[in-house]
Amino acid sequence: MNTSTKTILKGCTIFLENETLQNGYVMIQGEKIVEAGDIASCPTHSGNTIITLPSSFKITPGFIDVHIHGAGGADTMDGTADALQTISSSLPQEGTTSYLATTITQSHENIKQALLNVAGYTETQSSGQAEILGIHLEGPFINSCRAGAQPKEYIQQPDIELFEEWNNHANRLIKLVTLAPELKGGLEFVDHLASKGIIASVGHSDATFEEVKLAADAGATHVTHLFNGMKGLHHRELGVAGAALKLNELMVELIADGIHLHPEMMELVYRMKTAEKMLLITDSMRAKCLKNGRYDLGGQEVTVQHGKALLEDGTLAGSILKMKDAIRNMSAYLDISLREILQMATVNPAKQLHVFDRKGSLTPGKDADIVVLNEGLDVMLTICKGKLAYRRGDW
Numbered sequence: 274m275n276t277s278t279k280t281i282l283k284g285c286t287i288f289l290e291n292e293t294l295q296n297g298y299v300m301i302q303g304e305k306i307v308e309a310g311d312i313a314s315c316p317t318h319s320g321n322t323i324i325t326l327p328s329s330f331k332i333t334p335g336f337i338d339v340h341i342h343g344a345g346g347a348d349t350m351d352g353t354a355d356a357l358q359t360i361s362s363s364l365p366q367e368g369t370t371s372y373l374a375t376t377i378t379q380s381h382e383n384i385k386q387a388l389l390n391v392a393g394y395t396e397t398q399s400s401g402q403a404e405i406l407g408i409h410l411e412g413p414f415i416n417s418c419r420a421g422a423q424p425k426e427y428i429q430q431p432d433i434e435l436f437e438e439w440n441n442h443a444n445r446l447i448k449l450v451t452l453a454p455e456l457k458g459g460l461e462f463v464d465h466l467a468s469k470g471i472i473a474s475v476g477h478s479d480a481t482f483e484e485v486k487l488a489a490d491a492g493a494t495h496v497t498h499l500f501n502g503m504k505g506l507h508h509r510e511l512g513v514a515g516a517a518l519k520l521n522e523l524m525v526e527l528i529a530d531g532i533h534l535h536p537e538m539m540e541l542v543y544r545m546k547t548a549e550k551m552l553l554i555t556d557s558m559r560a561k562c563l564k565n566g567r568y569d570l571g572g573q574e575v576t577v578q579h580g581k582a583l584l585e586d587g588t589l590a591g592s593i594l595k596m597k598d599a600i601r602n603m604s605a606y607l608d609i610s611l612r613e614i615l616q617m618a619t620v621n622p623a624k625q626l627h628v629f630d631r632k633g634s635l636t637p638g639k640d641a642d643i644v645v646l647n648e649g650l651d652v653m654l655t656i657c658k659g660k661l662a663y664r665r666g667d668w
Contacts, residue, residue: 279307280322280659282645283315285330288615290634299332301641304400304659309635326645327668330653333615334634335370335642336596337622339449339552340409340498340526342375342570343559349374350571352386357394357405363562364403365655365662367595370642371404371632373448375556377571378412378423381435385442392444401660404642406626407448410439411497414462415477416453421502422590423477424571431462447471448626451497453478454488467492472625475523477502478513485516489523495625498556499525499542501533501589518545524625526554527617529599529606530592532581536606548613552621553599558582558591601650611650 280301287297289309298315300308308316326332342348347359357374364372374391376384388408395405412423414431431452440447449472454463466473475485476497481504485493496503496517504512511518517525525546529539533556542551555561560568560577568575568582575582575590582590596618603614623633631640645654655663 278302278320278322279316279318280324281315282324282326282332282643283312285326285328285332285645287332287635288334288612290636293612296328297332299635299643301643301656301659304641306635306637306639306641306643308637327647329648331611331646332635333368333644333646334619335632335644335655335657336368336553336600336618337406337626337632338364338369338372338555338596339622339626340375340411340554340556341369341372342377342557342591344557344561346559346563348559348570349376349391350379350383350387352383352390354390354394357391358402361398361402361405364596365657366562366652367597368600368644368646368652368655369403369596370644370655370657370662371406373407373409373626374405375409375411378415378420378427379571380427384410384413384439388439388443388447392442392446395444395446400658401662402657403662404657406628406632407446408443409449409451410447411451412477414450414452414456414459416456416479419453419477419479419502419504421477422570422573422575422584422588423502424573430456431458433458433462433465436462436465449474449495451476453480454491454493455480455484460487460491463488463491463493470627475503475513475517479504480513480516482511482516482519485513486520489516489520494522494524496523496525498528498533498554500538501528518542521550524550524552524621526552526556528556528592528594529553529602530580530594531602531606533589533592539603540607543607543609548609548616549621551617552625553596553603553614553617555594555596555599556591557594561593561595597650597652604650
C-alpha cells in the first residue's frame with residue numbers, strides 16, 4: 274500500500290468503536306486510518322485504491338495478544354532476532370496485529386538475553402508484521418507449588434532491584450509481570466510495578482482471597498490465564514480464582530481453546546465478569562502452526578498431539594491456539610455478540626496496555642491495524658499499520 278495514496282476497504286459490515294455499520298468503509302493513508310463510516314459517505318476520488326469486499330465479510334480492529342510465547346517454531350526465549358521475526362510474521366495469519374513478547378521462568382542470563390533481544394528488535398522492526406508492544410515477564414517471581422510448565426529450579430522471590438536491572442536491559446519495555454503476591458516481598462513488588470505504570474498480574478499463585486485482595490489494593494489489575502496455575506475456587510476459601518471473579522478491579526485472561534477451560538466455565542466467567550473485564554489470549558508456544566511432535570519450552574520437552582501441548586508428566590504447557598480460533602470458539606461456546614467477543618481481543622487489551630489512543634478500534638487517527646473476517650470468522654485479510662500482512666485466497 275503506497276503511503277502517498279489512500280486505500281479504501283468497503284462494502285461489508287464494519288465494527289467501529291461505538292457502532293456497527295452493515296455497509297461501511299475504512300480509508301487508510303500511510304500507517305493510519307484517516308476515515309471510517311457509512312458507505313454513503315465514502316469518497317469516490319479516482320486516485321484512491323478501492324478494495325470492495327463481499328457483503329458477508331466483516332472489518333474489525335486487529336487483535337492484540339498480551340500473552341504469547343511463540344509460534345511457527347520460534348519462541349521469545351530463543352533470544353534471536355530471527356525468532357521474533359518468525360513470530361511477528363506468522364501472527365497476522367490469525368488476525369493478530371500486535372502483541373507482548375512473553376518470557377518464561379529461566380536463568381537470569383537467559384531472561385536477560387531475551388529482554389535485550391526484544392529491545393533491539395523493536396528499534397528496527399519492519400512494517401507489515403505484528404508489532405511488539407512490549408514484554409510480558411511471566412515469572413520467575415511465582416509460587417513453585419503452582420509452577421505449571423514454569424521450570425521450578427529458576428523460581429525465586431520477588432526482587433525489585435533485579436527487576437529494575439532487567440527492565441533497563443529491556444529498554445523499559447516490560448509492560449506486564451505475572452507474579453505470586455503471597456511470596457515474601459510480593460505486595461511491595463506489586464506496589465512498585467503499579468507506581469511505574471506496569472501491569473501487575475496475579476498468576477502461578479497459591480494466594481488466598483485475602484492475599485489477592487491485598488494485591489489488588491496495592492495496584493494489581495490483572496489475572497494471568499484464569500483458573501490455570503492458581504489456587505482454585507472453594508466454598509470456604511475463594512482462592513485466586515474466586516478473587517478474580519469477585520474483584521471488579523481485576524481483568525482476567527482466558528485461553529479459549531476448550532482445553533484450558535471448559536466451555537461451561539467460560540460462560541460462568543462471562544456472567545461474572547462481563548465482556549468488559551475479559552481478555553482473550555493464546556499463551557501459545559513455538560509449536561503453533563506446526564505439526565504434532567516434540568518441542569522445547571523453557572528447556573523442557575513438550576509433546577504436542579490432539580491440540581494439546583503437554584509436559585512429560587501431563588502438565589499443560591501453554592497452547593497452540595490461534596487468536597482467530599479463540600474468537601470462533603467464544604462465538605460457538607457463548608450466546609454473545611461478535612462485538613462483545615471483539616472487545617475481549619481488541620479494546621480491552623489496548624486499554625489495559627494504555628495504547629487505546631492508537632490501537633484497539635477503527636477510529637480515524639489510530640494505527641491502521643485491520644482484520645477482515647468472512648462469514649465463518651476465518652481471517653481473509655490482515656493489515657498491520659497500513660501495510661498488507663496477510664491475504665487468504667482470491668475473493
